[in-house]
Amino acid sequence: MSEPGPVQLTELPLEALIACHECDLLMRKPQLADGECAQCPRCGYELYSHRHHVIRRSLALVCAALLLYIPANFLPLMQLNLLGQTREDTIWSGVLGLYDSGMQSIALLVFLCSMAVPLLKLLCQFFVLLSIRFNWGRSYGLLLYRIYHHMRDWGMLEVYLMGVLVSIVKLGDIAELSLGFGLLCFVALLFVQVWLEVTMEAHQIWSALSGEDSHAGD
Known part of the structure; x- marks a missing residue:
């Protein structure tokens, strides 16, 4: 220290x-x-x-997050059985349901905060890490990393997760609920993103993008 x-x-x-x-x-x-x-x-x-092998570890985590993104958003979070009718809900179906119900502005907000912005953040991180790892496009990497920092406050997966948990508690008294594989992927995605935030040390990334840390890509 x-x-x-x-x-x-x-x-x-x-x-x-x-x-x-x-x-x-x-x-x-x-x-x-x-x-x-x-x-x-x-x-x-x-x-x-100054963390050990920060680029390699961050690349592994961002690849894992991108692999989890599709099942987390498009596989069922839960299955609801009420009065003999069964319904499976996903994050995407929730966005469509809000839109079809006439709440287009809320549907757009949910889509941006729970799907679009988290994906854009992951893609920015992915291309920034690639630019450092293979030493190409550092200027574009700097631009993408600045964009990523501006989007950090808009990706609110943890807020959506809290909404899902509250819904499970409230609906559990009036219907039969079973958790889906999508919820497991969603929770895993949230934890991987938090781990990525901790691992991807900002000072080392900025130093590597500006050429000050020549060993950051090792």
């Missing part, structure tokens, strides 16, 4: 400095080995860390 010391602005070039996101302390950017992290000496905030 490394704690960089404060410096005068005139002592070092800008690329050798870093500011704490919490207390705005300006300090010298430390050089980290694998597994180390840098902390602010004033407030203790973790500035960034």
